[in-house]
Amino acid sequence: MVQHVPIFSVLALSLESAGTMFAYAPDLAKARHGAAKLKALFDRKPEIDSWSQDGTKAQSIEGHVEFRDVHFRYPTRPTQPVPRGLNLQVKPKQYVAFVGASGCGKSTAIILLERFYDPLVGGIFVDGTEISSFNVNDYRSHLALVNQEPTLYRGTIRENILLGTDRDNIAEEEIVRCCKDANIYDFIISLPSGMDTLIGSKGCMLLGGQKQRVAIARALLRRPKVLLLDEATSALDSECEKAVQEALNAAARGCTKIAVAHRLSTIKNADMIYVFHQGRVVESGTHDGLMEMKSAYFELANLQSSSKAQ
Numbered sequence: 001m002v003q004h005v006p007i008f009s010v011l012a013l014s015l016e017s018a019g020t021m022f023a024y025a026p027d028l029a030k031a032r033h034g035a036a037k038l039k040a041l042f043d044r045k046p047e048i049d050s051w052s053q054d055g056t057k058a059q060s061i062e063g064h065v066e067f068r069d070v071h072f073r074y075p076t077r078p079t080q081p082v083p084r085g086l087n088l089q090v091k092p093k094q095y096v097a098f099v100g101a102s103g104c105g106k107s108t109a110i111i112l113l114e115r116f117y118d119p120l121v122g123g124i125f126v127d128g129t130e131i132s133s134f135n136v137n138d139y140r141s142h143l144a145l146v147n148q149e150p151t152l153y154r155g156t157i158r159e160n161i162l163l164g165t166d167r168d169n170i171a172e173e174e175i176v177r178c179c180k181d182a183n184i185y186d187f188i189i190s191l192p193s194g195m196d197t198l199i200g201s202k203g204c205m206l207l208g209g210q211k212q213r214v215a216i217a218r219a220l221l222r223r224p225k226v227l228l229l230d231e232a233t234s235a236l237d238s239e240c241e242k243a244v245q246e247a248l249n250a251a252a253r254g255c256t257k258i259a260v261a262h263r264l265s266t267i268k269n270a271d272m273i274y275v276f277h278q279g280r281v282v283e284s285g286t287h288d289g290l291m292e293m294k295s296a297y298f299e300l301a302n303l304q305s306s307s308k309a310q
C-alpha cells in the first residue's frame, strides 16, 4: 500500500532543511573567505625567493661585512622603523659584538644580514658586494647562525650535526673535530651509543647547554665564513655558559664572528663592540675603551652588575 505523506509534513521538512542551510550560511561565507586568503597566500611570490637561481655565486668569501645607512621596517609593523640609519663594519676574521637594550634592532640586523628581508634604504655589503646581488641560497651557505633556541630534531646526534651541511662524503674525523671545537665531544662519547644516541623530539634528551653545543658543532661543520650568534648563551647558567663560550672562542678562529650578547661579561674579549640604541650604533670600541668613555656602554655594564648584585 502506498503511504501518502501529508503535504504539510513535506513542507515542514523542507523548511527545516532550509533552516539548517541558513544556519550554516555564515560558516560557508567564512570558509569561502578563508579559502580566498589561502589562495592569496599560495599565489604570493616571496620578495626573497630562497630557491631562486638568480644572482652570482661567490666561490668563497673573505667575510668583510658592512651595513651602510640601513633602514628597515617589518611589514607587520610599518610604523616602527628598526634599524634606522645603521652603519657598521666588520673586518674578515674579526670578533664583533652587538649590544644594547632589548628591542633596539640587534636581531633584526642579523636577520637582514642573513637576507630574510631586504633593507628599505641603504645596503648591506659582503666583501664589497651588495648581498642582494648574490644568489641567495649560495650566499646563505657561507653563513651559520646559532641562536638562543637551537632547532634540533628527533634523530641521532650525528644526524642532527650533519643536518647543517649539504656537502657529501663528510669524513668522520671532521665531525669529530667540529664536536671537539664545540666542546661537546667528551659528552658524546660518554653516552652508551655515542654519536648514534637518539636525542628525542626537539632534542629533549639533552640539557640546554648540550643542545647549544650540538648546534655549534652543526654550525662549524658548515665551515661558515661568517658565524652569527644571537644570544647563543643567554639562556644558560654561568657554568654552562663558560663551556659554550670556550667552544665559541675556539670556533671563532678562521671566520668572522658576530655575536649579539645579553651578558656583557661574555663579549669582553671582542675586537670591536657596537652599542645599539634605537636602531643605530651610538658607540663603538673595545670593552676597555668603551668603559673609559663612561657613556652608553659603561651605563649598560653598571646596570648589569647592579642587577646581579641584588
Ligand SMILES: Nc1ncnc2c1ncn2[C@@H]1O[C@H](COP(=O)(O)OP(=O)(O)O)[C@@H](O)[C@H]1O
Pocket: 074, 076, 077, 080, 082, 100, 101, 102, 103, 104, 105, 106, 107, 108, 109
Ligand atoms: N618578526 C617581527 N615582526 C615585527 N616586529 C618585529 C619582529 N621582530 C622584531 N620586531 C620588532 O622590531 C624591533 C627590534 O627588535 P629586535 O631586532 O628583535 O631587537 P633586539 O634583538 O635588539 O632585542 C622591536 O620593536 C621588535 O618588537
Ligand SMILES: [Mg+2]
Pocket: 106, 107, 108, 260
Ligand atoms: Mg634580539
